[in-house]
Amino acid sequence: MSKRRLGLIIYFTFLLLPLYWMFVMSLQTTESILGGFSLWPRDITLANYTKIFTDQSWYSGYINSIIYVSMNTVISLLAALPAAYAFSRYSFIGDKHMFFWLLTNRMAPPAVFLLPFFQLYSTFGLIDTHIAVAIAHCLFNVPLAVWILEGFMSGIPREIDETAYLDGYSFPRFFLTVFIPLIRAGIGVTAFFCFMFSWVELLLARTLTTTSAKPIAAIMTRTQSAAGLDWGLLAAAGILTIVPGALVVYFVRNYMTKGFALGRV
Amino acid sequence: MNKIQNNKAWLLVIPVFVIVAFSAIIPLMTVVNYSVQDIFGPGQRVFIGTEWFKEVLLDERLHDALWRQLLFSALVLLIEIPLGILIALALPTRGWSVSLFLIILALPLLIPWNVIGFIWIVFARPDIGLAGKTINDLLSIDYNFTSNAFDAWITVLIMDVWHWTPLVVLLCYAGLRAIPDAYYQAASIDGASKWAVFRYIQLPKMREVLTIAVLLRFMDSFLIYAEPFVLTGGGPGNSTTFLSQFLTKMAIGQFDLGPAAAFSLIYFLIVLLFSWLFYTAITHISQ
Structure with a gap:
């Protein structure tokens, strides 16, 4: 001990x-x-903190990051929930290939992909919008969300689905009122991982934004001046980047301890 | 669990497919397109087939970077996975301290990757950094990550262990909590040793989360970019220039779009191959 x-x-x-x-x-x-x-x-x-909270070019970075990260978390969960259900309950043509293809989207080295990404998003007029970053981050967050949720859903016995259908529940009603409450722990954990990976991603977020949706991580690198880096300011900004995520962990902490017990794992 | 054969399930997968394909397919096709052409400027391009692939595959510097990368990823997995499992096993299972431990574990994961590099620059500096100063003065080891290649390497590795082990711990901890108490009771009735409990109960039950942990750690360490770039800039010399930094130099520094695209595709295929091997191996071992 x-x-x-x-x-x-x-x-x-x-x-x-x-x-x-x-x-x-x-x-x-x-x-x-x-x-x-x-x-x-x-x-x-406290000058470093005061500067961040009073200078609009600094605190807007936090607001931008929080906006696109929240959008991304919501989109990832909404898309991944039905898909994870399909993968955990049914076998269908190409299911295994589809599952592995989803994972491959985390594997591409970003450097060269940034240019076509920029071209694609400017074609749709999405550059410098929060939704652009939110959708781009779905590339690696949606597959992860499907993967984690599938694990949780497979831990729920299928008898529950069958009983509900026998009782006359339609699929949407069963999914929303019975199934989702059962896997809320999995949703909490998945939300944390989506939040985290979107929050710390820099290359895509920086490429797709110029001013009005610029993430905090990109703003930080601009403390570099002729005199070198402003280390104090950078460290204060770093401390503040931890706060939103720490709040998310605080809210999902119980799911991570008790809730996981529902997962198949 | 036996699954029901039903192709209508595709309808549930379509939203995911659309949203991922939007960002995945067109950029991938564009990169494939770059990789088989020589681009002089807008509108001036010549189809050259597999020329760039040959050039890239024969590049000596790339071989060095690849070996360095493989060694790095191997060490990352060999350190972080066992350490993560050990910490997860040692964590308390109930009480107020659990929340505190979990929140502390999540902190390094929430710092943007470039900031991690910045923090470690100062933290490891021999004159004003806590770690650098301690190693030099208290342990009297001559340590300087900006001038010594070995020190730079170790610093990048320790930084990665610091940054990412918590991810493995969180996943394993979650996996361990899913084991019903009845399993442990049965084991203690049988008089099973601690090792037997680990080998035959805990490890098999952690299989799913370990698959996620191993694959995530492999992919992310193999694609590592921001942290060593900020910390060491790839140096001293080329000692910490990993594959993706090499690639970025090629694509942005020299603007060699063709070879860089060919390199990206080869790089992608290497990651794909290893991930597939891990995925298949872990799935097979358990059956």
């Missing part, structure tokens, strides 16, 4: 140290960060 506890302490210290360092940096000016080594922040200042 104590060996287990020691292991956990070492691992979580390792996990928290870089985060602590980012937090320390965020409370200092760049001069004092580069000025010398110190275990805790000297000359504590």
